[in-house]
Every structure is written in structure tokens, then in C-alpha cells.
Amino acid sequence: MSRIPRIVILGAGYGGIVTAIRLQKVLNYNEADVTLVNKHDYHYITTDLHMPAAGTGDPEKARVNILKLIDEFKVDFVKSTAVQIRPHEKKVILEDGTLSYDYLVVGLGGEPETFGIPGLKEHAMNIRSINSVRFIREHIEYQFAKFKREPDRKDYLTFVVGGAGFTGIEFVGELADRVPELCKEFDVDPSLVKIYNIEAAPTALPGFDPELVEYGMKVLADKGVIFKIGTAIKECTPEGVLIAGDEFIKAATVVWTGGIRGNHMLDDAGFETMRGRVKVDAHLRSPQFENIFIVGDCSIVMNPEGKPYPPTAQIATQQGECCAHNLVAAIRGNPLKEFTFVNRGVVASLGRGEAIGVVGNRKFRGWIASVLKKLVDIRYLYIIGGIPLVLRKGRF
Template identity: 40%
Template sequence: MKPRILIIGGGYGGLRTAMTLQQHLHQQAEVTLISKHDYHYQTTLLHKVAIGTLSARKSRIYFRKILDLTKVQFIKDKIIEIKPDSKQVIGNGGVYEYDYLVIGLGFKPEGFGIKGVEEHAHKLSSLNAALKLDKAIEYKFKEYCHTKNQQDLSIIVCGTGFTGIEFAAELGSRLDELCLIGGIPRDIPKITCIGRSDRILPMFSKKSSAIAQKKLESFGVEVICGGDVQEVKTDGVVIRKDGELKEIKGNTILWSAGVRGSDIVEKSPLENTKGRVKVDAYLRSPQYENIYVVGDCALCTSRDAIHAPTAQLSAQMGDYVGKSLLKILDGKEQKEPFKFVHRGTVCSIGHTDGVGIIYKQSINGEFAAFLKNFIENKWLYGIGGAKLVFKNGQFRYRTSN
């Protein structure tokens, strides 16, 4: 029998593994990709979907359109259990057996046990969650002429990392349009961004963080640093700042203060920390050499890798695992450990602005925005070629609206 390679999760890491195998395999193995959705979406663009500047149609990249189904079988199913001792994965649709398993099940938001986060806050954890938030914001702006409830136009963002800042900036840059459509005075909508750190985007230099905050404030976004969220309510959040409790009112709340690994991994026999497996130098589970872990479910031993941007790291992990499996199928041994090449990080501040670092050089402005779009388009090119870039790509003034 041919070796069976099973990939669970169709995110950056899982899909990249499948594409790498697809490009070089010649019927040496049976490769199967399982995902709970029949499409892939770029998690780094969910903030655009949540504001309505990227449509659902452009967000979805269907697996069966980009995979060579003669080399990689695709199954839509939701994984519910991993059984490494019997080399099985259980899904709602049945039992899947494997010789080699690649786990790329992604992340879930981390609420840190704070009261009200699960019940009252939106999270950008999936494409459907982003679309739901977009509809909620648009509805409140359109209905303001009837409700006259200013708290409906008050949006609170908890978290000053990439997701929170990119969402707040994208929304801030679109407020003029939303107010024009709804006939709303521009001074009524309010965006508040709250973070525990002493500055936003703490992974960047102080200078870059200051530039990003100034750009945010130019959109009318209020930034609160050093604010520790104590509770999330239906109509606002309670924070502790400078030793005092303060309540900030708002009927739309986004939680983007942290993520953790997959629940499926956390409940499995694999040794893990909050759904993340501390992999070895070859991205394998220390307990099972036939199980590889990529993306948010993997906790690398390299300090740089831990702090790397998720999409960039996941894609490189997927490439590496795909090539490792190809070597194994050819009867060779993978002797080179995984090494993450940190080429740079860019945070968009609206569609035509941003801040970042490329090869240790700080950048900002339109050049940063150009590089952000270039990075997104490069990913599309890698999985679908030039045709997919022209169809779904990010360009300077091309947005869904």
C-alpha cells in the first residue's frame, strides 16, 4: 500500500504542505487534505472583511479549484478527535487512517478567563465571524436614524496587536463613508482601542509604534494604553488603569487580545500547552515521529519563531514539512532542522498606509502598504498563480466597495 499522508486544517500551514507535495509527488503516496470549510481564506485580511472593504466572494478561495485532485484528495469535514496511538483521526463524517499526519488546525481566541468575553464580544476567528461583525456594524449605522442611540456607533477594540490595530484603522478610514451613507454627523461615531502594553504594536520599535498611533488618532481613534480589561458587558467594558476602575461605553466590542491553539489538540494525547505542541527541530511531535505540527498549533523552540507573524511562519512551516515528507517518501532522511527566515512584518493602517520592518529596516507610509499588498499577493500567486492574483489580489485602490 502507498503511504497515507493526512493533512488536517486548510490554513496557511496545511495548505502550503499540500501544495508542496502536489508540486513534486508522482503517485508515491495518497495525500488527503481535510478542512471544515471547502475554502481557504487569508486570516491576515479578516479585518477588511469585518469592515466591508473586502467582499466574501473575494475572500473565499475554494480548495477544489486550486488543488490537483488527482494528487491531493480534498474532504470537507470537521475533526473532533486525534488518536495517535491507533493512527486515526475522527471526524463528523467518519474515521481517517494515516501513516503520516500533519496538524494545522489553527487557533481560537484566548479570553484569559475574563468575565463576559465569550458572551458579549466579537472575535475575528474565522471568515464567518468577520462577516457577522460587518453586518452588525453596518446595521447599527443604517438604523441610527431610527434608534438615535449613540452607543450603537461606539466601537471598542480590546487589544493593540496586529488584529486590533488593523481593524481599528480600517474602520476609522471608512467612517466618513459610513456617516455619509447614514446621514450621521461625523463627530458621533467613536472608536476606542484598549491595550495592556504601554504602547500599541509592542513588537515594533517605539518610533514605529508612535507613528502608528498618530495615524490612528488622525482617524479619530482613541487609544488607551496600560488598560487592563476586567469585564466585558453588553454595552461596554470595565478596565483598570492607574489603579482605578473605569467603564467605557459601546455596544459593539471586538476582542483581539490573544489567541491559543486548537481545542482538538488540547484534548488529544499529544503533550501540549493550551492547544500548542512544543515540536522538535523537525516540526514533529516529540512523542510521535510520524506527526508533524504547523501553524498556530506548533510551539517552536526558536525564540524568533515564537514571535513571528503567524501567516509567514505557518507558510514556511508548511513548505518545510512538505519537503521533509518528500524526502521520506524517497527513502532519505531529513537532516536539516527547520529554520525560520524572518523577512519582515507589516501592519496596515488603512488600505494605503502602514508601518513595519523589512530586513531590520523600519518602514511606514504608502511603501509599507505596498509591501503589505505584495505579501498578500505573493501568497495567492504561490497557491493559484497569476490568475488568482488578478482575481483576488490586493491592489492600491482596489477594494470591494
């Protein structure tokens, strides 16, 4: 009797969790041994983290218990941290054990890309996890409390956000909404609070519709955000940031949202990478190892123009669906299908009741776009957990 194939999924981010959920729906019992490994017992919704980071949302709304999403009769969940991938041995080393596999799915997520800017890694905070956003929120509140004790320290009320991509723009929008509440709570003059959004590229939201970018920047500027576009951060120190033109912005809070790279374990394992990410083949496999699929932030998929798609939740979710299909096809000896990204639109929130978005050829802004953003969130919750999860997370 032949042995049941073993599938190990590393990471329960968008790509990993959708792969696991799809597998448990399609695979028959005892058709494969599927193991999902994640360092936390919850899946978190990365696209929502900007809200709890600013203090305008509850971190609990951004996370979902993994055991409420998977069928434990079909998927084994292992709460552990992967520390090494050994592709030639078909093994994964965990902090507390070893797993062997026939097929491996790498969905470990990315790491902050600092582009070699001195001090960013040591002194800037990142919106990357539930714990990191809790820290940022409490840090921001603490700055207001400290200012009341040291009113000459205006840097306590100066907030620098590096990067004006989706995360940066959405975070400054929420932070600008939170500031009036904090000023009232701590009896602080709102005019003393400064929020800087610094971007090295010549525009905010690079690649987004220019007309909507202009609208979004005006909305945020009216909320008090100070933009420095086409301006690189040269160095980050405990006292603030040095930017192009040798201007120093004294700030006790620096949040870096300027980019991500793939997980370091891919480099360590000998995969061919670009900024820690693997350019996968048409079926989402590593070109070096046909039994290893790579999804999410760790993968690179090229668009028809030959440029990499940005690593978004939307593409990772679609990769998870395709990856599960191809795993089942491989086990059953059927042809694999090529991954084709279908852009269902993009929406960026600008804080309370404001957003910008593009769906097909249609542009949305303001309240309508903010409703669209909520619908996008609801759709994802429905994909992974159905109506019960949508209701439980209070999205209606």
C-alpha cells in the same frame, strides 16, 4: 507489495494548504495517498480579514476555492470537520467518518484566547473566519441604523477593539476609514462615533519597532481612534467593557483581537501543550509522536533567544514548505531537515494608503509601506496559485 503510505492533513490554513501544494508538486503519482480535510471548501487569507470585517473590502477577495489550488489526482479533498485525534490508533475522527493515517499534519488553526476575562467569550466578536467578518460588518452597519431610531443610544456608535496587535491595529485603521462613509450614508454626526483600541501591554504592536509604532498610533489617532494602552479589560458585558481603573465604556460593539491559543483537540488528544499549542521538535514533529507534524497556530517554534515566535502567516507558510519536504523525506527514507524561520519582514496596514513595515534593517511608512503590504499579499497568492490566482483576486 508494500502499502502506499497515507498522509492526512487537517486544516487548509496557511500551513496546511502550503503543505498540500508542495506535496503534490514533489510526490510522484502513487507514491503516497494524501488527504486534505477542511470544514469549508475554501482557503481564506486571514491577514486580509480586517478589511471585510470593517466593510472596506469584499469577503470574496479573502477566500480561494481549494479545488482550484490542488491537483485532485494527487490530493484528495474531504470537506468535513475533524472532531477528535486518536494518535495511538493513528486515526482521525470526522463528524461524518474516520480516516486512518501513517503521517498526520495538524494545521487546524487557533481559537480565541480570552485569558479568563469574564464575558469575552459570550459577548465579544472575533475576526477569525469569513462568516465571522460578515457578521461583524453587518453588525456595525446595523448599529448606525438603530441609532437613527434611538438617537439617545450613543453606545450604538461606540466601538471597542480589544487588543492592539496586528489584527487590532489593522482593523481599527479600516474601521476609522469606513466611519465617514457610514455617517454619510445614515446621516449621522461623525463626532458621535467613538472607536476605542484597548491594550493591556505597555505598547501597541508589542515587539514592533517603537519609532514606527509611534507613527502608526499618530496616524490612527488623527483618524479618530482613542487608544488606551497599558489598560486591561477586566470584564465584558452585553452593555460594554469594564477596564482597569474601574472605568466602564458603554458600547454595543466589542471585537476581541487580543490573542489566540491552539485548537482544543490537541489537549483533548493528550498532546503536551502550552495554551493549546505544541512545542514541536526541530523537524516540526510532536515530541510524543514522530509521525505527527504540527504547523501554524497549533505549533510553537522557539527563536534563537529561546522565546516562541509569534504565530503569523509568514511562519506558517514556511512551516508548510518544510513540513512537505520532511514528509517526502520520511517516505523515501531520506534525512529530515530542521526548520529555520527566515524573517522576510513585517508590515502592518493603517487603513487606506497608510502602513508601517520593517524589511531587514529598513523601515517603511506611509504610502510606500502600503504598497509593500500589497506586494506581500501578491507574493502569497503567487506561492499557492501562481499568476492566475493573483490576476483573479485583482491585486494589481
